[in-house]
Amino acid sequence: MPPGHPDAIRLHGRVLDGAGNPVPDALIEIWQADPAGRVVREPGSLHRDGFTFTGWGRCGTDNTGHYSFTTLRPGPTAPGAAAYVAVTVFARGLLNRLFTRAYLPAEESVLAADPLLSSVDPARRGTLVAAADEHGFAFDIRLQGEDETVFLTYPRH
Amino acid sequence: MTDNRASSDAAASTQAEVSEEIQQIAKAYERDAPSGPDGVETQPRLDYPPYRSSVLRHPTKDLHHADPEGIELWAPAFGHQDVDPLEADLTIQHRGEPVGERMVVTGRVLDGDGRPVRHQLVEIWQANAGGRYIHKRDQHPAAIDPNFTGVGRCLTDTDGTYSFTTIKPGPYPWKNHRNAWRPAHIHFSLFGTEFTQRMVTQMYFPGDPLFALDPIYQAITDQRARDRLVATYDHDVTRPEWSTGYRWDIVLTGAHHTPREDEVEA
Numbered sequence: 001m002p003p004g005h006p007d008a009i010r011l012h013g014r015v016l017d018g019a020g021n022p023v024p025d026a027l028i029e030i031w032q033a034d035p036a037g038r039v040v041r042e043p044g045s046l047h048r049d050g051f052t053f054t055g056w057g058r059c060g061t062d063n064t065g066h067y068s069f070t071t072l073r074p075g076p077t078a079p080g081a082a083a084y085v086a087v088t089v090f091a092r093g094l095l096n097r098l099f100t101r102a103y104l105p106a107e108e109s110v111l112a113a114d115p116l117l118s119s120v121d122p123a124r125r126g127t128l129v130a131a132a133d134e135h136g137f138a139f140d141i142r143l144q145g146e147d148e149t150v151f152l153t154y155p156r157h
Numbered sequence: 158m159t160d161n162r163a164s165s166d167a168a169a170s171t172q173a174e175v176s177e178e179i180q181q182i183a184k185a186y187e188r189d190a191p192s193g194p195d196g197v198e199t200q201p202r203l204d205y206p207p208y209r210s211s212v213l214r215h216p217t218k219d220l221h222h223a224d225p226e227g228i229e230l231w232a233p234a235f236g237h238q239d240v241d242p243l244e245a246d247l248t249i250q251h252r253g254e255p256v257g258e259r260m261v262v263t264g265r266v267l268d269g270d271g272r273p274v275r276h277q278l279v280e281i282w283q284a285n286a287g288g289r290y291i292h293k294r295d296q297h298p299a300a301i302d303p304n305f306t307g308v309g310r311c312l313t314d315t316d317g318t319y320s321f322t323t324i325k326p327g328p329y330p331w332k333n334h335r336n337a338w339r340p341a342h343i344h345f346s347l348f349g350t351e352f353t354q355r356m357v358t359q360m361y362f363p364g365d366p367l368f369a370l371d372p373i374y375q376a377i378t379d380q381r382a383r384d385r386l387v388a389t390y391d392h393d394v395t396r397p398e399w400s401t402g403y404r405w406d407i408v409l410t411g412a413h414h415t416p417r418e419d420e421v422e423a
Binding site: 017018019021023025029031032033039040041042043044045046047054055056074077078081084086088090091092093094095096097098099115116119120124143144145148149150151152153154155 | 200201202203205208210211212213214215216217218220221222223224225226227228229231232233234235236237238239240278294310352353355356357373376413
């Protein structure tokens with residue numbers, strides 16, 4: 001979405017390595033539902049027309065390890081579910097892509113009822129939840145270390 | 158992601174030292190791998206110290222098992238407004254012919270259940286015939302080819318088939334260790350029918366003498382899994398008086414959702 005869209009939000013953050021240094025050559029992809037929680041089937045992610053919301057985007061990190069998307073707030077894909085953005089991380093030195101989820105901050109009861117979040121060690125759950133800021137949400141990705149982001153694997157993979 | 162920077166202490170290792178590390182990991186895998194399909198490592202290891210840049214960039218905690226749900230059961234859609242058919246020919250992006258061996262690479266993208274991945278995006282990027290990327294971080298003193306950028310895209314057809322016309326890439330040095338050289342390869346970026354099948358991998362060429370020395374290729378510890386990254390020369394793909402031909406099929410992981418009617422083969 002163009003930043004001028006009335007409902008545009010920013011989803012951004014930094015990618016950090018095990019020493020806490022920024023990763024300036026990572027590539028982040030996001031895939032999300034629209035604000036009503038619908039899965040979007042619209043092409044056009046590679047050549048945007050400025051109007052069509054496709055639900056998918058790609059952004060490289062800059063010299064400070066920072067990425068930034070302009071998007072719409074995803075809705076929950078089922079009633080009462082916690083809303084999240086699916087995230088894929090690629091980088092030099094990362095031999096296989098990593099999957100994670102950036103949940104939008106929500107009432108504790110909503111997050112606690114989420115099947116995935118409730119299955120994660122409470123001490124690490126916070127790495128999956130974005131923080132609200134002035135224009136939207138901040139979601140840092142730590143590849144390694146004390147506050148390592150919870151990365152996901154799916155059965156049959 | 159051109160792999161040509163590394164920490165200064167890593168650059169001090171010799172090929173012999175790195176090869177020894179590779180061999181120790183391979184021996185341990187052969188010794189400890191459980192038999193049966195579940196014991197086979199079909200994916201590259203994230204924690205693979207011979208590849209020096211992986212040391213600070215791999216997760217140290219186990220990946221968390223998740224049941225895909227909602228958006229994860231779907232993949233983004235790409236269409237003809239995203240990809241021009243001419244983007245599948247990397248040899249016609251400039252005024253002149255690029256230097257090197259013109260070749261066609263074709264194959265099918267299948268999911269883990271053998272179903273073709275239809276109308277989906279395939280992207281490639283690669284070095285030129287001299288082993289040089291256009292990328293600004295690539296300082297390898299080989300010639301830049303003004304007629305070759307090395308980036309292509311296409312959509313698979315109804316059979317899951319992709320096809321690119323390009324130039325055979327050259328091997329190139331990188332700074333993982335002293336005298337480190339990557340085998341010639343083409344990077345492939347793939348989407349499946351659902352988010353969980355997203356994959357970026359590399360295609361190699363048969364018989365490359367650098368295979369045993371390369372910590373990225375060897376990060377897939379299973380020989381048969383590694384072999385699946387090597388294309389096959391196919392004379393039926395070779396075109397008379399025009400180009401050589403290689404075939405490389407790509408199998409993604411299984412899909413979780415029930416295939417929609419338009420995905421089921423008649």
